[in-house]
Amino acid sequence: EPEVTQTPSHQVTQMGQEVILRCVPISNHLYFYWYRQILGQKVEFLVSFYNNEISEKSEIFDDQFSVERPDGSNFTLKIRSTKLEDSAMYFCASRPGPTEQFFGPGTRLTVL
Amino acid sequence: RKEVEQDPGPFNVPEGATVAFNCTYSNSASQSFFWYRQDCRKEPKLLMSVYSSGNEDGRFTAQLNRASQYISLLIRDSKLSDSATYLCAAHFGNEKLTFGTGTRLTIIP
Numbered sequence: 001e002p003e004v005t006q007t008p009s010h011q012v013t014q015m016g017q018e019v020i021l022r023c024v025p026i027s028n029h030l031y032f033y034w035y036r037q038i039l040g041q042k043v044e045f046l047v048s049f050y051n052n053e054i055s056e057k058s059e060i061f062d063d064q065f066s067v068e069r070p071d072g073s074n075f076t077l078k079i080r081s082t083k084l085e086d087s088a089m090y091f092c093a094s095r096p097g098p099t100e101q102f103f104g105p106g107t108r109l110t111v112l
Numbered sequence: 113r114k115e116v117e118q119d120p121g122p123f124n125v126p127e128g129a130t131v132a133f134n135c136t137y138s139n140s141a142s143q144s145f146f147w148y149r150q151d152c153r154k155e156p157k158l159l160m161s162v163y164s165s166g167n168e169d170g171r172f173t174a175q176l177n178r179a180s181q182y183i184s185l186l187i188r189d190s191k192l193s194d195s196a197t198y199l200c201a202a203h204f205g206n207e208k209l210t211f212g213t214g215t216r217l218t219i220i221p
Contacts, residue, residue, distance in 0.1 A: 045208035091155055103155040
């Protein structure tokens with residue numbers, strides 16, 4: 001069964017550094033998402049992406065964040081200058097159409 | 113009022129028992145609802161979509177009550193492997209999923 005994949009599984013970085021989190025959505029899916037989950041808190045929406053552009057973003061998704069689909073398979077989330085409070089699990093999700101979203105295994109980001 | 117609210121639990125239930133969770137939502141324009149299961153430090157995994165007519169998948173039954181703005185999940189004959197956090201999620205007329213905080217369930221042998 002096709003799955004969303006994410007790399008790396010764990011990323012440790014110093015405050016102020018740039019990180020890029022990578023996702024490979026399910027191949028025939030058209031809608032892509034990033035969510036994050038701070039330890040012990042709920043899953044929060046960051047951004048949605050369709051037809052090569054951002055379709056919606058949350059208040060969390062400020063100028064420090066960007067997304068890109070550099071080729072036909074990858075979907076990336078970049079954080080330009082990480083803060084301590086960016087430490088969280090970051091989940092990528094995708095869906096083929098107006099149906100359920102399927103989540104990748106997540107990247108645990110630790111900012112020191 | 114939070115958009116999606118759940119009782120965080122924990123619910124500690126003996127194996128074989130039936131357990132039910134509710135989730136309330138504040139936006140009457142909500143279109144779609146889902147139950148996800150999340151194991152510790154793992155991704156949310158889709159358990160089932162929730163339809164107005166209700167739906168059942170094996171031991172799991174989901175119901176939607178639009179008049180009272182809540183959805184429910186019933187687990188019958190609970191098993192040790194059902195121990196997890198159950199997340200309620202909704203689409204509010206846009207693309208994003210809005211999640212509740214989750215209800216933690218532990219099945220006790």
